[in-house]
Amino acid sequence: MKKLILLGISSMFLLGSCVSKKEYAALEAKQKETQDLLNSATVKLNSCLEEKASASARATALEDRIADLRRSNENLIQSNKDLTILTSKGASNVEKTLESMKEKDLKISRLQDAMNKKDSVMLALVTSLKKEVGINDPDIEVNVEKGVVFISIADKLLFKSGSYVVNDRAKEVLGKVAKVVKSKPDFECMVEAHTDPVPYNKPPLIDNWDLSVKRATSVVRVLEELGVNSGKLIAAGRSQYVPIESNDTAEGRAANRRTRIVILPKIDEFYDMIEKEMKNLEAAGN
Template sequence: MKNLKLFVPALAVLLMTGCVSKKKLAEVQGNYDNLKTEHAALQKDYNEAQVRIAEYTADSKSLAARLKEEQERNKEMREAYSKLQSSYQSNVQQGNVNISKLVDEINASNKFIKQLVDAKTKSDSLNQALTNKLTRSLTRQEMNDVDVQVLKGVVYISLADNMLYKSGSYEIGDRAGETLSKIAKIITDYKDYDVLVEGNTDNVPISQKNIRNNWDLSALRASSVVQALQNQYGVDPKRLSAAGRGEYNPVASNATAVGKQRNRRTQIIITPKLDQFMDLIDEAPEQQND
């Protein structure tokens, strides 16, 4: 572009002097045209360069803005991560505390379960020993009138009424003495057991003076056995209870004579003292609700 500016005045001088040949003039004119073409090309390149510079400047501003935006976003994410990490550590600590409490509760529950199992095992063992001792002490004849069973941790000694009482009465007969003495000895040996004597009848109405119905008969029979155990065989009366269930707890159908005979019975029910189990239940670990 600088060469073109110098060339134009020189050409004008030559033309004014008139000393230039046509050939020389044509050569100069050609050089001028070439310079002019080069100038146009350089101008075009210059303009394009200016456009690119403007674009680069715009892109640079846009990149700077995006960089700033990304830096802000990165800062926000780092702050969120820090909060999340702090919350996680807090939750982990709380979780460890909760897990520790849960483990303690599980251990306490396992300990209590073991106590219950041990108590049940002990009770079952005592019941079995009591049953074996009683059945070994009974004669073959007595075994025909006495039924001994262990049901759900309770010992049931069922005595036939024709062995215990005089016919149609609630008075204890002579035949029952030896059997009751053996039962009384077992009861005395097992001091941690309570004794319930329960009278039962068939469904035939009673027609005895001063006995209104089978409720009275069953209760009087149970009371007679309780008093015999206390007065004649020395069983502690604090351990004894008497109950009558009348005809309403049958073990067989009253439609046959055999069924009625089975229903006319007195049961001596030997159970572990309930207060021992209540004390054990009171020792159960309490659950903590957080």
């Protein structure tokens, strides 16, 4: 290109000596136009070279990106396969867990039904006792305590002071209790006698333990005479050790001298019922 420029300049000098000024000016203008075109072409060439370099760089980057995407796609495909396997196993585990939860819920429901049935029976028993025994008597209390029904009878209704012989009025009350107990063959009846702490020593009895036990067995014998199954009866003496009032007053000591008749479901039969339900559920699951 430099040679071309020098050649043009030399030609102008040579022609200048043999051409007119007008022709020289025209040639000079032509030369300038040519030079401008050359400069423009040079700029475009450089721009094209830069664009080519940039395009080449972008193409290389795109190729690298495509390679990365292909690797990522392969990894995703493999991960999807692994996930499918895991999902299948997870679904199986979830299904087993749900089945186990259903079985547990069924067991809980069965046990709850059993407890509700027991509570319903106890409520009916309380209603029967209150109706038969007579809830209006202040010396007789019928209630439910910790899942069992009890009848608390004041000492003065059953025995004379210091005696363990059941009086005639007590037999009337015990007759009503016996009637309800006999109607519930799945229940046991525990007679629990309590005393105050005043020392007691009337042979053949030597202390309040003896007196409480003897009073309990006396009530049990009356219930036997009234037709209650002997195998359902329990005699228990508690002496002075479970007071419900302070023993500092005469009224408190009188309240503590009491006999409780506790009517409760046979615990072994209740647990047998639960065990039977559990076995039925296991058999159904298999």
